[in-house]
Amino acid sequence: MSRKRVKLKINPIRAGLTAVCVVLIAFGVFSVSVNREGGGGDAGRNGAAYASLEYYDAKLRQRYEAYGAANPNMPPSEVVWRVDAGLDAPFYSNVREITDFTPPVLVNKHNRLPDGYEPEGLMYTSSGQMMTAETKTAYEALRDAAGEAGFHINAVAAYRSVEYQKGYYNKAVMERGKEAADRRVPRAGFSEHHLGVAIDLAVVGGGADEFAGTREAEWVAENAPSFGFITRYTAENADVTGYDAAPEHLTYVGAEVAGRMSAEGIGSLEEYWVRYVAYGINTSD
Numbered sequence: 001m002s003r004k005r006v007k008l009k010i011n012p013i014r015a016g017l018t019a020v021c022v023v024l025i026a027f028g029v030f031s032v033s034v035n036r037e038g039g040g041g042d043a044g045r046n047g048a049a050y051a052s053l054e055y056y057d058a059k060l061r062q063r064y065e066a067y068g069a070a071n072p073n074m075p076p077s078e079v080v081w082r083v084d085a086g087l088d089a090p091f092y093s094n095v096r097e098i099t100d101f102t103p104p105v106l107v108n109k110h111n112r113l114p115d116g117y118e119p120e121g122l123m124y125t126s127s128g129q130m131m132t133a134e135t136k137t138a139y140e141a142l143r144d145a146a147g148e149a150g151f152h153i154n155a156v157a158a159y160r161s162v163e164y165q166k167g168y169y170n171k172a173v174m175e176r177g178k179e180a181a182d183r184r185v186p187r188a189g190f191s192e193h194h195l196g197v198a199i200d201l202a203v204v205g206g207g208a209d210e211f212a213g214t215r216e217a218e219w220v221a222e223n224a225p226s227f228g229f230i231t232r233y234t235a236e237n238a239d240v241t242g243y244d245a246a247p248e249h250l251t252y253v254g255a256e257v258a259g260r261m262s263a264e265g266i267g268s269l270e271e272y273w274v275r276y277v278a279y280g281i282n283t284s285d
């Protein structure tokens, strides 16, 4: 897969100036917090920290301040990427329809696929699952490497049509109630399975729901990024994604993205998307 969208160009002068700014801002924050004990200076203090971030959007300033005030222990950088990702609004509100399908595509409770969307070039695996060609190649490499290490896994779900997803969600609501269903199953149009890049794994002979806690799941969590997959829903990012941890659900994002997320400790596709796809200053087409 060739991606030309992310180009890292580090200008040493600019990097130096940025470092100086960061130090000055850090010193400023320190001085203000010392001088104004309990003085309600949070908005102004964090305002400078917000504005120093490369993915800061001046139009969202009031939302950063409101979200920061509601989450006083959250670092300013996290406040900004979360608001950029729309996470200050309740799930399934302020929904954006996706128009750019250059990978990685962010599909979540604020970003839906257009009505009638169908991924191109779906292929069948030997176990009868459909996924995009790149996902299939990466999945087969992952599955075979796991097998060589003594862990026998396969994909028991991959592409799902929007009609299938609708039925699947409605069934979950009937069985679990709406609130619990929403923590496990995306609504129609909001599923990565519809995009053809998500797979649900199981130990051979078992079900996807039984994957969590197995030695196979542990191996997958550790090794999936080197095959271009991320564990999309973790316990740590549950409040970002709105889903409970699902170690069986992997999303193909390509080795470059998965590797950068691992290296930089980026815990969700939402954060990656803000920093490197939607707002990154080093991103160009």
Ligand SMILES: [Zn+2]
Residues within 6 Å of the ligand: 157, 193, 198, 199, 200, 248, 249, 250
């Ligand atoms: Zn899944």
